[in-house]
Amino acid sequence: EVQLVESGGGLVKPGRSLRLSCTASGFTFGDYAMSWFRQAPGKGLEWVGFIRSKAYGGTTEYAASVKGRFTISRDDSKSIAYLQMNSLKTEDTAVYYCTREVGATAYWGQGTLVTVSS
Amino acid sequence: DIQMTQSPSSLSASVGDRVTITCQASQDISNYLNWYQQKPGKAPKLLIYDASNLETGVPSRFSGSGSGTDFTFTISSLQPEDIATYYCQQYDNLPPLFGGGTKVEIK
Numbered sequence: 001e002v003q004l005v006e007s008g009g010g011l012v013k014p015g016r017s018l019r020l021s022c023t024a025s026g027f028t029f030g031d032y033a034m035s036w037f038r039q040a041p042g043k044g045l046e047w048v049g050f051i052r053s054k055a056y057g058g059t060t061e062y063a064a065s066v067k068g069r070f071t072i073s074r075d076d077s078k079s080i081a082y083l084q085m086n087s088l089k090t091e092d093t094a095v096y097y098c099t100r101e102v103g104a105t106a107y108w109g110q111g112t113l114v115t116v117s118s
Numbered sequence: 119d120i121q122m123t124q125s126p127s128s129l130s131a132s133v134g135d136r137v138t139i140t141c142q143a144s145q146d147i148s149n150y151l152n153w154y155q156q157k158p159g160k161a162p163k164l165l166i167y168d169a170s171n172l173e174t175g176v177p178s179r180f181s182g183s184g185s186g187t188d189f190t191f192t193i194s195s196l197q198p199e200d201i202a203t204y205y206c207q208q209y210d211n212l213p214p215l216f217g218g219g220t221k222v223e224i225k
Contacts, residue, residue, distance in 0.1 A: 045207075047213050047216075063213050064213075103150070103214070104168065104173075106164045
């Protein structure tokens with residue numbers, strides 16, 4: 001069974017950093033791209049970015065709203081994807097979800113809440 | 119970026135009613151369109167991929183159609199457990215943007 005479990009969320013002050021983790025199981029992690037999405041309280045869904053599998057270069061793509069501040073990485077030996085968030089803003093407050101793949105994303109984690117507030 | 123215009127933003131219907139949601143892309147996305155269901159406090163659930171393909175395990179009362187720029191999502195007979203917000207999403211190009219969502223309630 002495919003499982004994705006996010007962790008690392010919490011309350012952080014504006015301008016600070018936070019790293020989220022997405023621990024995967026139930027599939028060959030290294031074979032798949034991994035994505036991050038987010039949802040601000042009471043709002044719709046927003047794609048944050050994704051990292052390709054090593055077979056496709058392991059390269060990353062980001063939404064314009066986070067480019068230059070957020071970095072996605074992966075550790076295939078541990079089946080973990082990371083979302084490093086720097087220079088956090090109040091508007092980054094959201095539930096962050098990791099997913100397998102970036103197109104038709106059938107597998108989502110349960111989400112982790114990030115609150116950016118002074 | 120390809121913009122997705124979803125309508126209506128909310129609707130209220132009776133159990134057993136046919137419910138239709140539309141999604142319009144700002145440019146041709148072929149059939150690279152998903153439909154998701156999201157219940158409060160839960161992650162989105164993929165219902166339809168490639169515009170019309172039913173995800174495994176999803177009840178057959180859910181269906182999707184369309185290609186190019188105009189897409190339709192239908193619940194043939196609304197059930198109480200279908201109360202949720204539904205989103206379309208294009209994945210023809212990055213960024214894979216979502217529609218604004220349709221909140222479905224029981225009348």
